[in-house]
Amino acid sequence: MSKIIVRGGRKLSGRVKINGAKNAVLPIIAASLLASSGESVIQEAPPLDDVLTINEMLRSLGVSVKYGADTVRVNAGRLERFEASYELVRKMRASFLVLGPLLARLGRARIALPGGCAIGTRPIDQHLKGFEALGAEIELGQGYIEARVNGRLQGAKIYLDVASVGATQNIMMAASLAEGTTYIENAAMEPEIVDLANYMNAMGARIRGAGTGIIRIDGVKELRGVVHTVIPDRIEAGTYMIAAAITGSTLYIEGAIADHLRPLVSKLREMGVAVEEEENGVQVSVAGPLRAVDVKTLPHPGFPTDMQSQMMALLLNAEGTSLVTETVFENRFMHVEEFKYMNAQIKVEGRTAVVSGGTRLKGAKVRATDLRAGAALILAGLVADGETEITGTHHIDRGYVNIVRNLYALGADIRREERVERVEAAAEEAVPSEQRPVFSAQPTWA
Numbered sequence: 365m366s367k368i369i370v371r372g373g374r375k376l377s378g379r380v381k382i383n384g385a386k387n388a389v390l391p392i393i394a395a396s397l398l399a400s401s402g403e404s405v406i407q408e409a410p411p412l413d414d415v416l417t418i419n420e421m422l423r424s425l426g427v428s429v430k431y432g433a434d435t436v437r438v439n440a441g442r443l444e445r446f447e448a449s450y451e452l453v454r455k456m457r458a459s460f461l462v463l464g465p466l467l468a469r470l471g472r473a474r475i476a477l478p479g480g481c482a483i484g485t486r487p488i489d490q491h492l493k494g495f496e497a498l499g500a501e502i503e504l505g506q507g508y509i510e511a512r513v514n515g516r517l518q519g520a521k522i523y524l525d526v527a528s529v530g531a532t533q534n535i536m537m538a539a540s541l542a543e544g545t546t547y548i549e550n551a552a553m554e555p556e557i558v559d560l561a562n563y564m565n566a567m568g569a570r571i572r573g574a575g576t577g578i579i580r581i582d583g584v585k586e587l588r589g590v591v592h593t594v595i596p597d598r599i600e601a602g603t604y605m606i607a608a609a610i611t612g613s614t615l616y617i618e619g620a621i622a623d624h625l626r627p628l629v630s631k632l633r634e635m636g637v638a639v640e641e642e643e644n645g646v647q648v649s650v651a652g653p654l655r656a657v658d659v660k661t662l663p664h665p666g667f668p669t670d671m672q673s674q675m676m677a678l679l680l681n682a683e684g685t686s687l688v689t690e691t692v693f694e695n696r697f698m699h700v701e702e703f704k705y706m707n708a709q710i711k712v713e714g715r716t717a718v719v720s721g722g723t724r725l726k727g728a729k730v731r732a733t734d735l736r737a738g739a740a741l742i743l744a745g746l747v748a749d750g751e752t753e754i755t756g757t758h759h760i761d762r763g764y765v766n767i768v769r770n771l772y773a774l775g776a777d778i779r780r781e782e783r784v785e786r787v788e789a790a791a792e793e794a795v796p797s798e799q800r801p802v803f804s805a806q807p808t809w810a
């Protein structure tokens with residue numbers, strides 16, 4: 365079984381370079397389906413399992429996708445297939461983001477219903493409401509969603525009941541080739557939405573207001589392939605910022621954009637963590653004891669739900685009691701039970717976790733129940749007494765490139781044990797070996 369093994373107590377030092385953002389690159393690769401001519405070249409596409417999955421999804425639609433050296437090259441000129449299989453949608457919800465582009469390009473899309481996942485039910489009603497407003501007919505049956513339109517989609521005003529990131533992206537992509545103007549009201553405002561809009565505008569789309577609550581999309585007849593560099597991953601950056609804070613170390617997080625990390629930076633400062641913003645990154649250091657703070661997750665620019673579990677790991681090491689309220693996903697406290705195996709004092713009351721800081725964490729056998737929960741357990745392991753063994757590492761591989769190797773290079777006592785099959789899977793993708801995690805029972809670097 366794959367596992368990550370951490371022994372707590374080491375200080376970290378040095379710098380770590382942040383990869384392109386998972387949550388930006390996935391919609392951007394999906395949007396490359398919109399290009400009826402030219403090659404789309406997407407740079408800073410990190411070698412994550414999710415990137416491999418979306419590439420596979422595009423290939424299954426008959427599109428040419430080449431991937432190597434952090435660059436995805438897509439040629440979607442001959443896109444003909446409109447059906448995406450359950451196998452791929454099941455692996456990753458972001459696969460559902462091909463629906464908008466397929467509908468816009470082919471007037472038809474058939475996609476397996478994305479299943480529920482650990483952090484909540486994650487409905488897709490807002491995506492469907494948007495497609496229907498644009499003139500698509502939607503049919504649900506046998507676990508699939510089929511969307512069709514006769515002729516072109518028609519611009520419309522769409523008010524989202526929740527500021528959904530995925531629905532904003534899916535509707536933006538569908539509307540880019542519609543006839544007329546679309547407004548998305550109560551749109552999500554995450555930096556990844558802005559990156560997608562910048563990419564699509566370079567392709568020839570006419571999108572204004574991305575990053576605000578109202579996005580206007582003037583439909584165009586066609587889009588073409590362009591070169592684009594994906595923004596740095598604010599969640600990966602935030603995770604390493606917390607690695608510095610939790611171990612009381614000084615780390616330079618290269619490529620982190622402080623403006624994308626405002627809520628985290630401000631909470632860290634409230635806790636007594638020094639965050640220096642520099643031109644090409646941030647430096648994080650700690651001078652004294654950490655203070656408890658309350659945190660409530662919200663859509664951007666609120667505190668990101670994708671940082672909630674890592675922040676909870678940090679608050680377990682602060683003096684006093686903190687309240688952590690999760691408002692975005694209804695089931696995103698699965699890490700609490702795992703933290704409890706590590707001697708954490710946490711009580712969940714509805715959507716709020718009451719976190720009592722200051723109790724020493726103890727190493728234990730724990731399980732990553734989702735991607736960020738996995739990252740949070742690694743962080744807790746960095747300061748726990750003794751050894752923490754984390755299974756469920758496939759979740760972590762969805763979103764972190766070389767997290768074990770990076771932390772080891774920064775001074776952590778951490779290693780990974782993994783079965784050999786994954787090496788073969790990685791080799792098939794032709795990702796340069798130095799960009800993949802090292803898989804061996806006895807890592808050469810640890």
Ligand SMILES: CC(=O)N[C@H]1[C@@H](OP(=O)(O)OP(=O)(O)OC[C@H]2O[C@@H](n3ccc(=O)[nH]c3=O)[C@H](O)[C@@H]2O)O[C@H](CO)[C@@H](O)[C@@H]1O
Nearest residue numbers: 387458486487488489490491526528529530531670692693
């Ligand atoms: C690949 C990607 O970018 N994933 C991110 C994206 O997920 P994702 O795009 O799936 O998240 P959404 O913003 O859509 O979800 C936010 C909330 O809206 C609800 N909802 C969503 C759609 C819908 O049609 N109806 C509905 O009720 C969801 O159940 C959830 O409670 O944004 C989340 C919120 O920042 C992040 O945690 C994920 O990391």
Ligand SMILES: C=C(OP(=O)(O)O)C(=O)O
Nearest residue numbers: 387457458670735736763
């Ligand atoms: C929840 C996450 O991703 P996804 O939407 O891909 O499940 C995440 O990145 O923390």
